[in-house]
Amino acid sequence: MTLFDVYPLNDITITKAQGSYVWDENGVQYLDLYGGHAVISIGHTHPHWVQRIEEQLNRIAFYSNSVHIPVQQQLANKLAQVSGKENYQLFLVNSGAEANENALKLASFHTGKKKIVAFSKAFHGRTSLAVAATDNKAIVAPVNETGNIDFLPFNDEAALKQYFQTNGNKVAAVIVEAIQGVGGINVATESFLKLIRDLCNTNDALFIADEVQCGYGRSGKFFALDYAGVDADIYTMAKGMGNGFPVGGILIAPYIKPKHGMLGTTFGGNHLACAAALAVLEVIEKENLIEMSKQRGMYLINKLKSIDGIDNVRGKGLMIGFDVPADIKELRKKLLHDYFIFTGEAKPNVIRLLPALNITRKQVDEFLDTLNEAIAEMKTTAPKGVEENAY
Ligand SMILES: Cc1ncc(COP(=O)(O)O)c(C=O)c1O
Numbered sequence: 001m002t003l004f005d006v007y008p009l010n011d012i013t014i015t016k017a018q019g020s021y022v023w024d025e026n027g028v029q030y031l032d033l034y035g036g037h038a039v040i041s042i043g044h045t046h047p048h049w050v051q052r053i054e055e056q057l058n059r060i061a062f063y064s065n066s067v068h069i070p071v072q073q074q075l076a077n078k079l080a081q082v083s084g085k086e087n088y089q090l091f092l093v094n095s096g097a098e099a100n101e102n103a104l105k106l107a108s109f110h111t112g113k114k115k116i117v118a119f120s121k122a123f124h125g126r127t128s129l130a131v132a133a134t135d136n137k138a139i140v141a142p143v144n145e146t147g148n149i150d151f152l153p154f155n156d157e158a159a160l161k162q163y164f165q166t167n168g169n170k171v172a173a174v175i176v177e178a179i180q181g182v183g184g185i186n187v188a189t190e191s192f193l194k195l196i197r198d199l200c201n202t203n204d205a206l207f208i209a210d211e212v213q214c215g216y217g218r219s220g221k222f223f224a225l226d227y228a229g230v231d232a233d234i235y236t237m238a239k240g241m242g243n244g245f246p247v248g249g250i251l252i253a254p255y256i257k258p259k260h261g262m263l264g265t266t267f268g269g270n271h272l273a274c275a276a277a278l279a280v281l282e283v284i285e286k287e288n289l290i291e292m293s294k295q296r297g298m299y300l301i302n303k304l305k306s307i308d309g310i311d312n313v314r315g316k317g318l319m320i321g322f323d324v325p326a327d328i329k330e331l332r333k334k335l336l337h338d339y340f341i342f343t344g345e346a347k348p349n350v351i352r353l354l355p356a357l358n359i360t361r362k363q364v365d366e367f368l369d370t371l372n373e374a375i376a377e378m379k380t381t382a383p384k385g386v387e388e389n390a391y
Contacts, residue, residue, distance in 0.1 A: 010336065017044030020359045022342070033367060034342040038181065038213045038319070038354040041240030042283040049243055049279040056275035064266060071274040078281045079251070083222040085235070088251040089258070092269030096212035096238035097125025099248040100175065102263050103234045104129045107173035107206040110256050115170040117163065117205075119154040121183030124175060124210055133175055135183070154180065155192045160199065168203035173234075178224035181213035181354075184346035185314055185321025193228035206233040206256075212248070213319070216240035217284055217357055220294030220317030227316070240357075245276030289357040293317040296364060300353070303368050309375040310351075320353040321346065328378040339370045 016023040118133040180186040209232035214224035238248035297317035304313040311323040344352035
């Protein structure tokens with residue numbers, strides 16, 4: 001049997017990982033500023049995370065949501081404390097797409113309405129409604145197409161106001177990433193996010209913050225939306241939540257009332273996933289990783305801004321992007337194959353940095369030195385042919 005070939009692969013096999021380093025099968029060490037797509041939040045194979053999962057595995061790994069699962073409540077309590085969203089309710093799932101799918105569905109149940117507002121360059125996942133709300137036609141199958149999603153330009157307050165004037169009464173939810181990830185690290189302005197909040201309030205629509213990538217401390221606050229000083233009605237989470245153990249969830253405001261059977265999942269909230277997610281929050285708290293992310297991020301962004309040869313450095317905390325000019329367009333591949341550094345990308349020309357929140361200052365400096373060296377080397381050699389980008 002062959003694997004269904006949907007991923008353009010780097011020709012690398014990782015066999016070991018620790019902290020912000022991974023090693024391939026030949027023992028070559030790589031510095032990881034990609035974290036398997038923003039997933040590694042507390043560092044690879046963090047000992048506390050390993051220990052909690054091992055302990056849980058030896059007791060019970062899984063039972064369905066037909067019985068009490070106390071570790072779910074433990075996770076909810078810790079999440080309330082670390083996120084500050086004390087009054088919210090938690091529904092657990094397995095991935096980011098599933099979190100958004102449930103959030104959108106819940107918004108429609110709650111409001112009785114159908115229209116969803118999403119934004120240009122948004123990425124919300126690959127399941128039915130989540131992919132329909134994603135601004136990439138190439139990944140929307142005919143069966144996913146729906147007239148219920150309206151796309152508006154990101155950060156365009158006038159367009160949003162105008163839309164709501166004519167369609168406000170039909171809107172069930174606005175879904176937005178406070179910092180777009182796949183779209184290329186585009187930071188929503190605080191006034192745009194506040195306007196979404198106001199318009200949702202006056203039109204009985206729900207504000208869904210997709211914090212799957214920008215959440216969980218990565219931005220230097222627990223949720224990137226927190227910078228705007230407003231609350232969402234539903235927050236969606238995944239990626240950093242389990243540090244690699246598949247787990248996702250939605251935080252639901254107290255006035256949204258549940259009903260038996262309204263949402264459901266077989267695997268969501270299983271014992272093992274909750275143990276992993278609990279370990280992540282314990283480490284975030286103990287190692288002060290939200291503040292760490294903010295400080296390291298500021299340091300990294302300032303240093304990047306002073307590097308000649310890259311443009312438009314942006315982001316918050318450890319969610320950082322910069323544009324790669326055409327003369328060094330292969331920078332990301334060079335960093336990976338010649339200098340053994342993983343970074344992320346966003347098409348067509350953005351490098352995304354999404355390291356673990358506890359990346360050390362020394363590792364950040366190591367990256368900056370290498371980046372300078374790689375750029376200098378590329379500028380002195382003639383550009384090679386076009387290579388396709390691997391996302
Ligand atoms: C903002 C955002 N939402 C949703 C998703 C989908 O998450 P998953 O791949 O876990 O389904 C992603 C994945 O990149 C994402 O970046």
